[in-house]
Amino acid sequence: MSAMSNKKKSPAAARPTSRDVARLAGVSQSTVSLVFGGKAEGRVTPERREQILQAAQTLSYRPNSSARGLKLGTQKLLALGVPNVSNPYFASVLKSVIGSAAANGYATVLINTGEYGNDPERLLLSLDAHAFDGMIFWEASWTARALEIMPTSVVVVDGDSSADADVFIASDVIVREMVDHLASLGHSRIARVGFDLEANTFRVRSRAYREGLQAHGLTYDARLEIELPFGATSSSAIEALLSQPQRPTAFVCDDDLLAPLVYRAATRCGLKIGESVSVVGIGDIELASLLEPPLTTVAIPTQALGESAVDTFLRKRAGQPTTLSTVQTRVIMRDSTGPCIA
Template sequence: MVRGKESRSITSVDVARKAGVSQSTVSLVFAGKASGRVSPQTQQEVLRIAEEMGYRPNTVARTLRLGHTNIIAFVIPDVSNPFFAAVLKGAEQTARLHDYTVILVSTGEDQEWQRVVMDALTTHSIEGFVLCAVRPPGDMDIAILRSRAVIVDETWTGLSSLSLDIVGGTQAAMRHLFGLGHRQVAHLAADVDVETFRQRQRTYEQELALRGLVLEARYTARAALNPASALQAARKLLHLSEPPTAIFCDDDLLAIGAYKAAAELGWEVPRQLSIVGFGDGLIAQTLAPELTTVAIPTAALGKRAIEVLLADFEVLEQPHSEVISLELRVRGSTTAVAGNA
């Protein structure tokens, strides 16, 4: 079978011809070596034309030539949580601009992945890692990951990190509810033993104490990060003899359970129950009324993680440490407590 010209794969020569530059210029752009050699305007034009023509570099040939793959592993604990998908999207978009590919690795319950990490790094099958809410195995030699990994929503000595301002976000949520006159504020907590959720718990307790409010164990209910478990936990809160007037949820996924529990009782949100979440993904805008929640800039977080990792590839004098600010987005799920309107 003779193939027509239109079926021929697009090459760097084709891109160069259409962009009016040399083939070596195209190679420099896609190798990430154009800085100082090719003007930013020309780089953008080459990338635009390459995208328009559907050009994809020959990664197999490049790997043999340069000795690396330009593959970054995005490691997460739970593939079903939409938060990680949103961060991954930002990471993928940014990596693509720098000619890197991102693959997803979900650890699930298996934390013994040191051998996989070591094999991947020593064989150059993976260039680096973005560890999103995942810590390295406790017995791992961090020198293996130094300059090759960025940890997100966690910190680890020796690794570059992007931390979320969980304390500030939780404070904003609690102070919003207190400002509306709520004093019986329950905590629908994630039953996950990681620092990001421990920070939410500590800050919740501290905000109560600052206002002289007694911490009552009955006003804290724990649930797995899924709506079914959250519904069971929220039911316990709403069936108390003195139910809360507001619930602070560790995650928007848990807020779904709070909404469902309120609906079972015929309660109106927010007139009879104010609800605040944490995350601000599609869930927050899908719920009715739309959810007041602490917004995590997921796409920007993924973008920044890749930027820090690529910078570490070049030179790492000291691990990079950065705190990402969070903000409360007030929507329709919160209002003044009855009698304070």
Template sequence: MTTAHPRPTSRDVARAAGVSQATVSLVLRDKWHGRVSARTVEAVRTAARELGYRPNLAARSLRMGRTRTALLVVPALTNDFFARVHTGAARIAAEHDFGVVLYPSPEGIGPTRDPFDSARATLDGVIASSMAADALTALREGGLPLVMLDSEPARTPAAATVNLDIADGIRQATAHLLGLGHRRLAHLAADVRSWTFELRARTLADTLRGAPQAHLVRTEAAELSVAGGLRAAERALTADPRPTALLCDDDLLAAGACKAARRLGLRVPEDVSVTGFDDLALATAVEPELTTVRLPAEEVGAAGMRALLAVLDGHTPDTTTLPVELVARGSSGPPPGNAERPGGN
């Protein structure tokens, strides 16, 4: 008969590391800074790892009045950006013995019903990614700490906000196209009422006002999908004057734009350049690969989880803005040779 080994306790860890149980508690709760030496911290962590120690979460929850569970609300599960946000949040949560429940809100923009109306006590806080300011009324009314990701700080009734530098991403993409010589741009704008897409449109207009020889010849609203991008790009590319570059709010729209160009007998980038936004897996699955703005999705989720943990510990985190990066690939190039001639297509 196999004898079950008793589960190691914090007392066992303390004995193995040669420290007190209080010191073990400080280290494992990440409260050791300024109170325990780095050498002791490493000794405790090594002992815990070698013993296979796992904290008794049920007892800890009763002691702290917490369930150690966070709700992550995202607009959709079909976009790998939000999958990476979840990956980042879950990684930090796991490091602090938290769980993350993932919930997709209807369309990501309308008021979201509270998925845990009858079980609110099972959550410690909420992280919401890329949501409209009024989309989380039900959850806010429950009094749970709320961290908003990719949301307008001035209108966000949240304990903390983590944003991407979306405006700088648009400026980088626009500067890239202008630097290649493009002067006639069209904007394929996601037909979604949210701060992040409104900011993209405003920033593009502001940037082009600073480039007097360039202008926005068209803005085409597009359903946020490849098919939506295809239809919007077809409208833009059959208009007069025809743009030499399409700046798209999302990689899905950009992929659709590339399809539209091919269907119209145009080459990318020789006849029309296309830029995306997000750097989804799709960006390198199309040919030519998309020039796009890379968003650090995992770090957004990680920063959001860190902010929620800080709020739960009684701190007030600063608003975090993460940098973004233009990635130039094959879908952008100089405009066709007759682009600057009056009436040229």
């Protein structure tokens, strides 16, 4: 027997393949390819997709970026991870990032990080992070694990504090400004409506809401804080609040998208926005100025935000020092707020 027949397999030869993942998950290899090729939506059930990701994690499988064709020739890729791709605010951010990245020779891939909850391992595994030159994340909690796995430049937007962000949106300051505005109008029963999402932004805003109340000597009442699933169409929880004898006279909405639910609830309860009930939002998306009355809100400049994120990525990629970029927000006063008359 020749010496060659006794050779052990090299580590590279022992590397798990998509076929191994398919066998362990009990699916076809083509189904595995759909999941890791980003083509699973509408073709692979969430349960089956989870099976495949679990199998890949068990085997420590990493897709081969060149085999997948994610990076062809000199194509350079930048990933943008946002908590909810359905939010029009992030659509505006994406537009800015795409433009800035393209001007520097990068194509942008959008990733809905909200699908992965608090499990960055699953996200980074399914992505094949090696295919990307860099990533812009909205969640600071992902960063440590991302840096461990990815040989890329990671940019964090809207972290828990300026200490763990590259591009910072002072969500706490924004919410406190809104509470200050409502308190200055004489409102003491101020409610908050937020999204029930595993996103750090909304945790920060909830904390800032309570701090804002405390700063004005107002008692925090947990019954006045409502969290709704993204895409909620029912205003019943808000209507229930407005039907109480000691009802709130003002609402802080964590997102402009929540304001229409407050408007509807107020109308159904016979209350007029801007008079009987005051409402403020955050984002200044197009919807805000179309509501009747137009919504008082905080404008977050998505164009500047996207440009800052891409610029920070380019500096990191080039090994240049970076500094914290703080996005300057602006309060837009409209007709949805007024003096407390309850």
